[in-house]
Amino acid sequence: MNGPSFHSVTLDPAKCKGCTTCIRFCPTEAIRVRKGRAYIIDERCIDCGECIRTCPNNAKKAVSDPLSAIERFAVRVALPAPTLYGQFDERFSVDRILCGLLDLGFTDVFEVAEAAEAVASETAGWIAAAGDGGPWISSACPAVVKLLQVRFPSLLDRLAPVISPMEAAARIVKERLYPGRADVGVFFISPCAGKVTVSRVPQGLSESAVDGVISIKDIYLPLRNALPGVEERPIARASGRGVAWAHIDGESDAVGVPRAISVSGIADVIGVFEALENGKLKDVAFIEALACPAGCVGGPLTVENPYIARARLKALERRSGEGTDRRNPVGEIQGGAPGIGLGFEEPVKARSGLRLAPDMLKAMILLEETELIGETLPGLDCGSCGAPTCRAFAEDVAKGDALITDCIFKLRENVRKLAEELINMERLQPPGLDKD
Amino acid sequence: MKLRYDVPGDDLSLAGKASAEVKRALGRLGVDPGAIKRAAVSMYEAEINMVIHGGGGVATAELSPERVVVVMEDSGPGIPDLDLAMQEGYSTAPEWIREMGFGAGMGLPNMKRNADELRIESEVGRGTKVTIVVAFGAAGGAEA
Numbered sequence: 001m002n003g004p005s006f007h008s009v010t011l012d013p014a015k016c017k018g019c020t021t022c023i024r025f026c027p028t029e030a031i032r033v034r035k036g037r038a039y040i041i042d043e044r045c046i047d048c049g050e051c052i053r054t055c056p057n058n059a060k061k062a063v064s065d066p067l068s069a070i071e072r073f074a075v076r077v078a079l080p081a082p083t084l085y086g087q088f089d090e091r092f093s094v095d096r097i098l099c100g101l102l103d104l105g106f107t108d109v110f111e112v113a114e115a116a117e118a119v120a121s122e123t124a125g126w127i128a129a130a131g132d133g134g135p136w137i138s139s140a141c142p143a144v145v146k147l148l149q150v151r152f153p154s155l156l157d158r159l160a161p162v163i164s165p166m167e168a169a170a171r172i173v174k175e176r177l178y179p180g181r182a183d184v185g186v187f188f189i190s191p192c193a194g195k196v197t198v199s200r201v202p203q204g205l206s207e208s209a210v211d212g213v214i215s216i217k218d219i220y221l222p223l224r225n226a227l228p229g230v231e232e233r234p235i236a237r238a239s240g241r242g243v244a245w246a247h248i249d250g251e252s253d254a255v256g257v258p259r260a261i262s263v264s265g266i267a268d269v270i271g272v273f274e275a276l277e278n279g280k281l282k283d284v285a286f287i288e289a290l291a292c293p294a295g296c297v298g299g300p301l302t303v304e305n306p307y308i309a310r311a312r313l314k315a316l317e318r319r320s321g322e323g324t325d326r327r328n329p330v331g332e333i334q335g336g337a338p339g340i341g342l343g344f345e346e347p348v349k350a351r352s353g354l355r356l357a358p359d360m361l362k363a364m365i366l367l368e369e370t371e372l373i374g375e376t377l378p379g380l381d382c383g384s385c386g387a388p389t390c391r392a393f394a395e396d397v398a399k400g401d402a403l404i405t406d407c408i409f410k411l412r413e414n415v416r417k418l419a420e421e422l423i424n425m426e427r428l429q430p431p432g433l434d435k436d
Numbered sequence: 437m438k439l440r441y442d443v444p445g446d447d448l449s450l451a452g453k454a455s456a457e458v459k460r461a462l463g464r465l466g467v468d469p470g471a472i473k474r475a476a477v478s479m480y481e482a483e484i485n486m487v488i489h490g491g492g493g494v495a496t497a498e499l500s501p502e503r504v505v506v507v508m509e510d511s512g513p514g515i516p517d518l519d520l521a522m523q524e525g526y527s528t529a530p531e532w533i534r535e536m537g538f539g540a541g542m543g544l545p546n547m548k549r550n551a552d553e554l555r556i557e558s559e560v561g562r563g564t565k566v567t568i569v570v571a572f573g574a575a576g577g578a579e580a
Contacts (some may be wrong), residue, residue, distance in 0.1 A: 153463075155473075278452065355464060360467070364437060367461060
């Protein structure tokens with residue numbers, strides 16, 4: 001599944017100053033600065049969006065579809081991620097937000113939160129049927145799945161092989177609500193850069209049912225401007241159980257497996273996976289791991305602060321729990337989810353991005369060289385060479401992707417040696433002039 | 437090639453660093469994921485033991501294309517009865533260690549399960565040397 005190399009995360013070269021901020025935050029050491037610009041190493045990138053979040057110059061962005069992309073289709077269905085609801089304050093109800101999407105040119109909406117309920121039930125059923133105690137890792141976050149592929153391949157067999165709520169929603173729309181139609185386009189309204197990538201190169205599937213991904217950032221302003229004038233109708237159906245997937249704990253609560261770990265933020269996700277790989281966490285049945293801080297509400301394509309958005313969603317969930325605006329009893333999906341395949345169609349395979357060479361003997365030679373080079377470096381991880389750490393730089397030098405003199409300290413060392421040599425040579429006199 | 441790490445005996449939060457480094461190196465070599473996990477589990481257990489019981493020490497990992505040989509050596513109190521220590525559920529770990537989720541008496545049995553070869557040499561009052569061998573399967577679990 002390395003497939004055609006496509007990543008939604010890209011660089012705007014005009015904005016990049018080559019400042020090296022992003023390279024330090026990349027969890028797979030996938031960025032190098034060369035010639036004053038940040039370059040992404042495709043095989044390593046997991047589309048987590050950390051670089052988009054941390055770039056001080058807004059030079060990192062996710063390529064997503066413009067709103068005008070929906071015009072290709074006669075029937076245009078919006079699949080809003082529940083995170084969208086948390087972007088607006090309490091004046092704007094979910095009904096109003098969904099009606100606002102219709103005002104922007106969509107002909108129908110299907111809440112991803114509603115599909116999330118079906119995915120939660122499927123996941124719970126799968127865990128119960130597997131019966132080995134787990135832990136099973138959620139496959140909902142595309143960056144986490146890619147993190148496993150690149151950094152934790154030994155944990156891939158712990159992935160719960162259930163498709164994401166986005167895919168499930170797209171399938172319900174295409175197979176149940178508009179079966180057999182070729183003029184239907186479904187568009188995910190996304191907080192997430194990784195979803196753009198998996199809508200084109202899916203995980204565990206041969207083909208995605210999603211036709212396009214529009215970022216919340218892009219749709220926010222037109223939607224915000226439309227909302228006050230929208231004629232509000234009661235069309236929201238998803239319950240709090242589905243809406244809660246937008247933030248951490250939501251999915252594990254919805255799946256309802258006792259002994260679950262919920263972890264968000266890529267650094268802590270890595271910590272949990274390290275522990276799991278070391279054989280700890282034996283008493284854990286389910287791991288909900290989300291790459292963004294506080295979950296999808298912290299996605300790089302959102303507008304609102306993740307914690308403010310989460311507080312709004314939690315208030316919404318509480319109201320939904322009281323039954324005042326809950327129209328969809330749990331499990332009763334619009335159009336019906338039974339008969340819709342929610343399982344993976346193919347295994348998710350390891351990616352070799354971190355491997356030094358395809359041949360192990362060659363890789364071993366490079367590793368040894370890396371260690372030797374690493375010992376001569378200052379260990380300051382200053383980033384001036386364009387690599388995130390001295391060790392990553394040593395690897396680059398061993399592989400022939402960088403020169404040792406790209407290290408400013410090694411360069412100075414060489415200059416000093418040269419200077420000393422010059423002085424030594426200056427002392428040498430032609431024999432005829434040597435009066436000593 | 438050989439990797440060498442000092443394992444400090446006074447900080448449990450640092451325990452696992454050496455095994456994480458070896459795991460990283462095995463990943464860079466493209467060792468099959470199953471072998472990486474077995475090496476990670478057995479070395480991590482040994483490293484935790486070395487910190488909790490042995491007062492820290494030195495860990496080395498000798499890498500070849502066929503296998504990794506990990507040697508963990510401490511100058512701790514040693515293991516008086518090795519057969520007893522190998523029994524599941526037997527533990528001499530103090531209460532506070534158990535409260536942290538360690539010390540269930542599964543360390544040595546777990547190492548034995550995950551390693552292809554496990555040698556423990558121990559002398560009371562002098563220290564313990566644990567040798568773990570993990571052989572690699574078919575090279576390269578990852579796609580090119």
